[in-house]
Amino acid sequence: MKTIHRCTVLARRHLTPRTVRLTLGGPSLTGLTPRPAQDIEVLLTDGGGGRVKRRYTIRHARPGAGEWDVDAVLHTGGGPGSTWAASAEPGSPVEFAGPRGKLELNPARGHLFVGHEASLPAIAALTEALPAGQAATAVIETGSRADRLPVAADRVSWLERGERPPGSPELLLDAVRRELRADRYEQVYVLAEARTARAVRDLVCAAGVRPDRVFAKGYWNAGPGPSAAPEARG
Numbered sequence: 001m002k003t004i005h006r007c008t009v010l011a012r013r014h015l016t017p018r019t020v021r022l023t024l025g026g027p028s029l030t031g032l033t034p035r036p037a038q039d040i041e042v043l044l045t046d047g048g049g050g051r052v053k054r055r056y057t058i059r060h061a062r063p064g065a066g067e068w069d070v071d072a073v074l075h076t077g078g079g080p081g082s083t084w085a086a087s088a089e090p091g092s093p094v095e096f097a098g099p100r101g102k103l104e105l106n107p108a109r110g111h112l113f114v115g116h117e118a119s120l121p122a123i124a125a126l127t128e129a130l131p132a133g134q135a136a137t138a139v140i141e142t143g144s145r146a147d148r149l150p151v152a153a154d155r156v157s158w159l160e161r162g163e164r165p166p167g168s169p170e171l172l173l174d175a176v177r178r179e180l181r182a183d184r185y186e187q188v189y190v191l192a193e194a195r196t197a198r199a200v201r202d203l204v205c206a207a208g209v210r211p212d213r214v215f216a217k218g219y220w221n222a223g224p225g226p227s228a229a230p231e232a233r234g
Contacts, residue, residue, distance in 0.1 A: 002041075002097040003097065004043070004095055005024075005026055005028045005040075005096055005097070006028070007024045007025055007026030007028070007093070007094055007096070008024070008026060008091065008094065009022055009088045009090055009091065009093075010023040010024065010025045010090060011023040011090055012088060015071060016146055016148070017146050018073055018143070018146070018147060019072070019073050019074070019149065020071070020086070021059065021070070021071050022069070022072065022088055023068070023069050024067065024070065024094055025065070025066050029061075029063070029067065029068055030063065031063050031064075032061070032063055032099065033063050034061055034068075034099035035099070036126050036129035037058075037101060037103050037122040037125045038058055038098065038099035038101040038103075039056055039057045039058060039098060039099065039100050039101050040056055040058060040068070040070060040096040040099065040100065041054070041098060041100060042054050042056060042084065042094060042095070043096060043097070044080040044081065044084050045080065046079070046080050052079075054080060054084070055100070056070040056071070056072055056081075056121075057070065057125065058070060058098070058099060058125075059124070059125060070121070071121040071149075073085075074086050103126075103215055105129060105130065106213065107134065108134060108185070109134065109186055110135050110136075110183060110184060110185040110187070111130065111134060111136040111185065111186075111188075112139070112176075112187070113126065113127065113151075113188075113191075114138075114139045114176055114191070114192060114200055115138075115139075115191040115192050115219075116141040116192055117140075117141075117147045118219050118220070119140075119192060120140065120147075120151070123140065123151055123189075123191065124151050124152065126189065127151055127152040130152075136152075136153040136154055136155075137154065137155045137179060137183065138151050138153040138155070139157045139159070139175045139176055139179060140158055141160075141171050141172055141192075142158065142161070143161060144160055145158075157175055157179070159175055166193070167193040167195070167196060167220070168222075169193070169195060169196040169199045169200070172192060172196055173199055173200060173203060176200055177203065180203070185204070185209060186209075186213060187213050187214075188201075188209055188213065189215045190204075190214070190215070190216040191217050192218070192219060193218065193219065193221065194220065194221045194222075195221070195222065196222075197216045197218045198216065201214050201216035
């Protein structure tokens, strides 16, 4: 059974014009140390009063203080997740389950991380957790240069989609093709829009990376339907 944490927003600050860091705290977080890139499932209410869930990566944890930081990307016209992240202020109550997530770092001589601004918190946490001597390359798509955040990879290839709609796979696929021609990677992590994640996974497997060494996760779905919202994952 999932543990529900009933906590309080302790602080908020903007990391970029569209990315806000919320510090959550409460007694139930004391002593808990999540793995890098694990997340929480925030329990929210939609416009019709129904219960919905949105997931956000735990960026930092301070077990002694009972505090976790989560970073959320704000989307124009977004749904319950963006509304919560945009309006949460110090003192606001918040309920969530976590830590969640099965992603684990595997030893490798070369790691490749692929994603977009919504997966930046996870990619940043994972690259910071890599042991010394394990090289990392990151390929990250953002809406603009203003969305960039520090990533502890040996090399970061930043892509700006400009007027392209979020979720279009072409930029990431082209950049990953170039990386696969230039270097060999034993381990690949793809954290992106669902169809893009599948396409990148297929590409790297076709290039010779073993399927069991590719972790691909869809953060949201750009197709039609209720899940077609970039705010579906923070």
